[in-house]
Amino acid sequence: MSKLDKQKALEIINSIEVDDYETEDSTMLFANVEDNDENREKIRSLGYSDDEIDTFKPYDDEPFIDLGLFVWDYANWFDGEKFIIRSETA
Secondary structure, eight states, X not given: OXXXXXXXXXXXXXXXXXXXEEEETTEEEEEEEEOSXXXXXXXHTTTOOHHHHHTTOSOXXXXXXXXXXXXXXXXXXXXXXXXXXXXXXX
């Protein structure tokens, strides 16, 4: 499956509930979502395999996937609720 266009991908990404995130200044340190079948299916629909998704897990023994490890291929900002493409003039 090819990578989707950025706007469609962002709609899928933003349909996943972020359980916990942390930022420092304007840098996102992590954005964890639950590692479950529904979230994996959404991430797979972006073109990632389960093996690739496993590399997005910060710790093997925790049930989370860190969106921050791949979401920047689609977005350039997190507004506290959703990932967005923010214009450079904003």
